Amino acid sequence: MDGPTRIPTLADVASAAGVSLSTASLAFSGNKPVSGTTRQRVLDAATALGYPGPNPIARHLRQGRSGVVGIALGPISTAFRDPAALPMLDAVSEVLGAAGLGLLLMGDSDVHEQPLLPLDGIVYNICGRESWPAYDDYAARGVPIVVVEGPDWPGATSVDVESRAGSAVLARHLADLGHERVATLTLEPSHPQRERLAGLREVFPEAEVIGACPSDTASAQRLAADYLAGGPGVTAVVCQSDVQAAAVVAEARRLGLDVPGDLSVAGFDGVPTPWLDLELTTVVQPLRDKGHATATALLALVAGEPAPDVVLPVELRVGASTGPARSA
Amino acid sequence: MDGPTRIPTLADVASAAGVSLSTASLAFSGNKPVSGTTRQRVLDAATALGYPGPNPIARHLRQGRSGVVGIALGPISTAFRDPAALPMLDAVSEVLGAAGLGLLLMGDSDVHEQPLLPLDGIVYNICGRESWPAYDDYAARGVPIVVVEGPDWPGATSVDVESRAGSAVLARHLADLGHERVATLTLEPSHPQRERLAGLREVFPEAEVIGACPSDTASAQRLAADYLAGGPGVTAVVCQSDVQAAAVVAEARRLGLDVPGDLSVAGFDGVPTPWLDLELTTVVQPLRDKGHATATALLALVAGEPAPDVVLPVELRVGASTGPARSA
């Protein structure tokens, strides 16, 4: 009878309750005192009409805030394969949630253009400005930005881990074990990736790059198979994620190599690899701290306060996957 | 000098360009013809002022559409550990992207209340209405909803796979191999979970439930270790994801059991498990088709057209992880 059942607005509720629009608004927001009986009349009218609550879009237009922050994670298909992403996301979500802010995961739409979202702030994780076109749009609109392990960007707060230093410490560990020829399996090009490679090259300037692939078992295993099949010309392989390292260990064993007897393998991140019966030597980064620092910085920015850059320490964890270099 | 540098609005651009507000709007949207010289004057003025383009919030308020659809995935910390989620997400993102719609991943905030987002449509994946409070809010606001493998819900289009039938086919395969006592490792309670369990019980009414855990290696391995350590009272373990199945295989071997000689293990999903040197017997579900059907249904609903429910077939893939029951 009444067409496509228009959704009632606050104005409908107000007139049904016999109060003014402003009073009805106050009854919902509680921003100014409203008498108990009036509030009840408004709420009853709302229920009777099936009013779904204040329209968020309208509220945001007026208030200029949406209560939602986004986190850009790069391409959906790879962003979540890496177990290192999860503890950080958890921590971010915890801190923001406690502050009453919603968290939105933004997969990189890559090909298609994402419409601009009403966000109070954005975290760019790993994926830097170059791989995220909307960056400029949000920046121009004055949306506070935190860049995690990305290139410096004026106006944005950065959260970093000591990728380069950590990588160098790991390299030195290998050098101490007598390794001279090492190769590395890298992730796809990114800022922390370049830093880590630089750290490795501080100690092994000639380190060979086997190839780059996402942090998932299948890709790493394929690359490792090709490389190791010819008989490794190296005594150690440094990987840029633990998932890759685990894959390399598995592949080396399949080819009859003993780890670490014939080949030392190291990872990065410090995430559990329960399917491996060997503790990896790796560089442990404080994933939850990273998320915590990120969210805290963003909260400060959203509140209009300055947020200093953060650099988090990493720690070498020596496991059972690295050992003395096989003598020539 | 000019305070906190207010972001210019379309009105600023219009007056700078010497045209009316409406003309400036037309120059950006192209919804009605504007002379070339006028358009250029507007665009130049916009550039000069640093105008970041039409404010999306204001546009959405007027148009009633946001160009963004959300997909609810359940708790962040578990939703992405399952490799089965990714191909589906990919497919959804592809179809929606091609239609010019943005995709938003909504991690379940669980504890904290997520502010309502301006969405044109929502996909509830696995997580049903019960685990997603905002469901009712969006439904009340008339947002089109597609429920993937969730309980039926009036007004929402559902996309399902034949979980129950597939599970039953797998069970029959085991029965044919002579298995009589089987146990199952389930995922956390959910709609498809119950269906699959029902399918299994069609054939093995007494099947024992070892326990429920997320689809990640660590959790499954822990459960399997406890169960198998006492000497398995069963000849086959049916898992509800391939990741779990792979973990059970690994754990069984660690305990000296041969798979499938001593124990048959089956999975569900049909995703690659490259770190396992054994092809799993599993129920393959068409993950990409599922995503495709989901996105297509949502597009129809957003366009105001009806979208019929969809049920997708599954297929038993017999691998090398199941074999004849060890005779008593």
Next chain:
DNA sequence: GGGTACCGTCGAATCGATTCGATCGAAACG
């Protein structure tokens, strides 16, 4: 009893765009 606070309510302005309908001028037509 008169003056001051304060509480509850209301009207109107506002956020930043889109869009309907009207207007104006120039081109096309009979």
Next chain:
DNA sequence: CGTTTCGATCGAATCGATTCGACGGTACCC
């Protein structure tokens, strides 16, 4: 030359709320 038509432009209404300032009434204090 008068009329119609069409395209470009503009003014004003609109989307659905929040919020500022004003107003009237009651309670309280001296």
